[in-house]
Amino acid sequence: MAIKIIKKGIADSLQDQGRYGYQHQGIQPNGCMDYLSAWLGNAIVQNDLHHPIIELHFPAAQIQFTTNHTICITGANFVPVLNEKSIPMNTPIQVNAMDRLTMLQPLEGKTCYVAIKGDFEKPQWLDSQSFNGKRFEKEEQILILDQSDQINPNFKFNPLVIEKVHHFLFNNHDPIRIIPGPAWQDLTEDSIHHLLNAPYSITPQANRMGFQLAGPALSLTSPNNYLSSAVTRGTIQLLPNGELIVLMADHQTIGGYANLGQIILVDLPRFAQIKTEHLIKFSLTKLATAHNLYQEMYAQFKH
Amino acid sequence: MRTSINKWAIYSLGDHAIVFALSAQIDPAILHTITALRQFIESKKIKGVLDLIPSYHTLTLVFDISPFLQNIDNSTEYMKNFGEELIISFEKEKNQIHDPVNEIIKVPVCYDPIFALDINTLSDEKQISIATIIELHCAPIYQVYSIGFLPGFTYMGTVNAQIQTPRHAKPRNAVPAGSVGIAGPQTGIYPSESPGGWKIIGKTPWVIFDPAPSKLSRFKVGDQIQFYPITTLEFDKLNEYK
Numbered sequence: 268m269a270i271k272i273i274k275k276g277i278a279d280s281l282q283d284q285g286r287y288g289y290q291h292q293g294i295q296p297n298g299c300m301d302y303l304s305a306w307l308g309n310a311i312v313q314n315d316l317h318h319p320i321i322e323l324h325f326p327a328a329q330i331q332f333t334t335n336h337t338i339c340i341t342g343a344n345f346v347p348v349l350n351e352k353s354i355p356m357n358t359p360i361q362v363n364a365m366d367r368l369t370m371l372q373p374l375e376g377k378t379c380y381v382a383i384k385g386d387f388e389k390p391q392w393l394d395s396q397s398f399n400g401k402r403f404e405k406e407e408q409i410l411i412l413d414q415s416d417q418i419n420p421n422f423k424f425n426p427l428v429i430e431k432v433h434h435f436l437f438n439n440h441d442p443i444r445i446i447p448g449p450a451w452q453d454l455t456e457d458s459i460h461h462l463l464n465a466p467y468s469i470t471p472q473a474n475r476m477g478f479q480l481a482g483p484a485l486s487l488t489s490p491n492n493y494l495s496s497a498v499t500r501g502t503i504q505l506l507p508n509g510e511l512i513v514l515m516a517d518h519q520t521i522g523g524y525a526n527l528g529q530i531i532l533v534d535l536p537r538f539a540q541i542k543t544e545h546l547i548k549f550s551l552t553k554l555a556t557a558h559n560l561y562q563e564m565y566a567q568f569k570h
Numbered sequence: 571m572r573t574s575i576n577k578w579a580i581y582s583l584g585d586h587a588i589v590f591a592l593s594a595q596i597d598p599a600i601l602h603t604i605t606a607l608r609q610f611i612e613s614k615k616i617k618g619v620l621d622l623i624p625s626y627h628t629l630t631l632v633f634d635i636s637p638f639l640q641n642i643d644n645s646t647e648y649m650k651n652f653g654e655e656l657i658i659s660f661e662k663e664k665n666q667i668h669d670p671v672n673e674i675i676k677v678p679v680c681y682d683p684i685f686a687l688d689i690n691t692l693s694d695e696k697q698i699s700i701a702t703i704i705e706l707h708c709a710p711i712y713q714v715y716s717i718g719f720l721p722g723f724t725y726m727g728t729v730n731a732q733i734q735t736p737r738h739a740k741p742r743n744a745v746p747a748g749s750v751g752i753a754g755p756q757t758g759i760y761p762s763e764s765p766g767g768w769k770i771i772g773k774t775p776w777v778i779f780d781p782a783p784s785k786l787s788r789f790k791v792g793d794q795i796q797f798y799p800i801t802t803l804e805f806d807k808l809n810e811y812k
Contacts, residue, residue: 287620287632291608292787293717293761293779296621393783446584494594495716495725497623497630499587521625521718529584532635554571557585558645561635 268334268411270321270383273367275405276328278475281387282516284317286395290497290520297397298516300378300475301536304342306568307432308382311339311359313418316568319389319396321381321409327370328403330381332362336411337384337418342436343376343540357429359418375437376540384418385411399517428567435564436537442550443534445503446557450493450525454505458485462527466546467511473543475517480547484509487525495523501530501538515539531557533564571649576661580653586635588653591628596727596755598713600627605792606667610660624791625716625725672794674711677759677774679750679797680805681707685773687742687749692735692769704799706730707771712757714793722761722779722787726795729757741767748773748811750797761787775800775808 272279282305285298299305299322306316321330325345340347340356347354348369354360362368370379388410389396403409454462467482485505498504502514504524513530514522530538531552541547571582579591590607592600604624611622611631618638623630642648681704683690693700712726719725729752737753742765745751749760751768760766761779774797778788789795800808 287634289721289786290621290623290632291717291791292721293719293723294721294786392781446582448583449581449589494596494626494628495718496589496591496625496628497583497587497621497632499584499630499632501584519719520623521716526583529587531585554582554585554646554649555644558635558639561585562639565636 268385269408270336270411271331271333271409272328272403272405272407273331274329275403276323276326278324279328279403280322280398280401281319281389281403281409282322282397283319283395285397285516286393289393293520294393295399295517295519296500297395297399297475299380299397300516300539301342301376301380301436303432303436303536303564304378304380304540305382307357307424307429308339308341308380310568311341311357311424311429312337312382312384313422314382314384318382319387321383323370323379323381324377325370325373325379327379329370330368332364332366332368334364334411336362338362338368339382341380341382343379344374345370345379346372346374347379357433373542377542378539383411388412425567431567436540439537442548443538444531444552444557445528445549446531446552446554448502448526448528450487450491450505450527453487453489453491453525454527455486455488458487461485462549463551464548466548468546469541469543471543475515477515477518478513478538480511480513482511485511485527491525493523493525495521496526498522498526499529501532501535503527503529513538531560533557533560571646571653573650573654575654575657578657580650580657582649583630587630587632588649589628589630590653590657594627596626596715601713601715601792603664604629606664607657607660608791610664610667611656614656625718672792674794674796675789677776677795677797678800678804678808679708679772679774680800680802681772682802682805684802685746685749685805686771688769689771692733692771695735696733698732703733703771706733707752707757708797708799710796712795712797714789714791714795715756717787717789717791720761720764720779721781722789724758724778724789724793724795726757728755731755735769737767738769739767741765745770746773748775748778750774772797772799773805775805775810777810 285296461483472479621632716725745766750772753768
């Protein structure tokens, strides 16, 4: 029982909730870029929310199944086809031996997930199956254990939640909400004005480590040397040349650049799905709002 | 959320981390307090705490929002109290915290130019003999102030001002594992082959990061390290990369 990579994609991998508890040793957390779509896929195939899941970027890998499985495709719409037939997203799909899953076109979003019912027989390191910088290779086989664990046909994941999550991720042009960080106070007034008013976009220099932004360059009131300290996913760093970098799932654990602020956790999946051609605005939010939004989102996935 | 108590600043970093910060200085005494706080918080086994990351003058506590803030109405107020109470009890109990005897770890380094890719240039630029560079690099007892950039990459200080040098303007594509570099007041060891901009003045035969879960990083923040020079022959004998 396995899936096989027929054609290699640009940056596809197995991801779970990531690896925490080792950042003091410099070990990156990794994990899904868009954890909301991963939760959704896992919930639909009745896996645990934090179950490992296949993460695809476009051009994506072509996958062949060697046995029957229940799968679900969530996140970015890359126009999935099974053999020659188009298949719906956000719904359980039965696949059979020799079926091939292909992604045709990056219609909406940047990161797509394929949830598969069952456990992956993959090496685990420090309690996670996410590996830093590890990509699926051509001909790679990913073994799947646990066929007996079929999905309950009478259970259906709440379609209203599916609709809500999809809308939140893709049909929503609200600003990306941030909380000011330690170097916010060192920004010039003009820079704060730009960051909160000007449109920014994500350059093609965007990978699992971080997204570089295009937009007005920012500056600090005086050149400042910061002692390196811990950074988190969603941290917005100001480089000495005025450019901004947002740290994503494979971020390094500490950083010495000006730490301007953090994108709130609930908006990170939305940010991860924004394509290069789209414009982004940022707005400030409050800590308590960020927590409430996250808790409300999470509550919808708990049965 | 931002508050202060005694000499500590406590502030939230985004919505899922809290920073405990002392004054921003490269100071062994400050580092010592930071690592003691880490040990203190770790021993409390607080629900939802994912990571405790020490670096120079800060300790960053990363948490999982849902368990950490379970049944909390006013999270801002809660986090402020949480941080303040933690520091108050730390200050009260810190004299009783068992302080592991921090022995100086003596690390062998071969400074032969076959490994020390930048030592000849450094010697020319600074008009200091290679022998003196080695002597100056081996004299201090360095503190590990931070680990990051790569798993197990140690940021140590402080390098003698006479041999301080900026990073390469353009980083090398591949610095070999074990390479010992300097950058400004810092010195460090590349735990694995990677791109890197530090000036390379030697190489240790020791494996600095081993992915075996019982081993991982050879050093931790707060360790004291002193280098000693070895010949290429001794390097071969001690070489753990074979």
